[in-house]
Amino acid sequence: MKATVNGQERAVVKGTTLAGLLRELGLAPESVAVAVNHAVIPRGTFERHALTDGDAVEIIRAVAGG
Numbered sequence: 001m002k003a004t005v006n007g008q009e010r011a012v013v014k015g016t017t018l019a020g021l022l023r024e025l026g027l028a029p030e031s032v033a034v035a036v037n038h039a040v041i042p043r044g045t046f047e048r049h050a051l052t053d054g055d056a057v058e059i060i061r062a063v064a065g066g
Contacts, residue, residue, distance in 0.1 A: 001014055001051075001054075003051050003053075003054070003055045003057055004054075004055070005021070005057045005059065006058060015050055016050065017046065017049055017050050018034055018041060018045075018046040018047075018049045018057075019046040019047045019049075021051065022046065025059070027061070031061060031062065032060060032061050032062075033059075033062075034046070034057065034058070034059050035057070035060075036051070036055050036056070036057050036058075037055060
């Protein structure tokens with residue numbers, strides 16, 4: 001199946017969760033915010049939130065600076 005992650009289409013194995021996607025991308029769940037189809041997903045549900053074909057995922061990382 002396919003999902004769009006930050007504007008780029010990518011193949012995703014059926015049943016992949018947000019936590020699994022973040023692991024594949026090398027991102028720590030505590031350092032990002034994630035929206036799927038324009039809905040913010042609570043961090044505590046990343047392990048249970050399975051992606052479906054055609055989902056649009058936006059991952060935002062907080063960056064410190066000044």
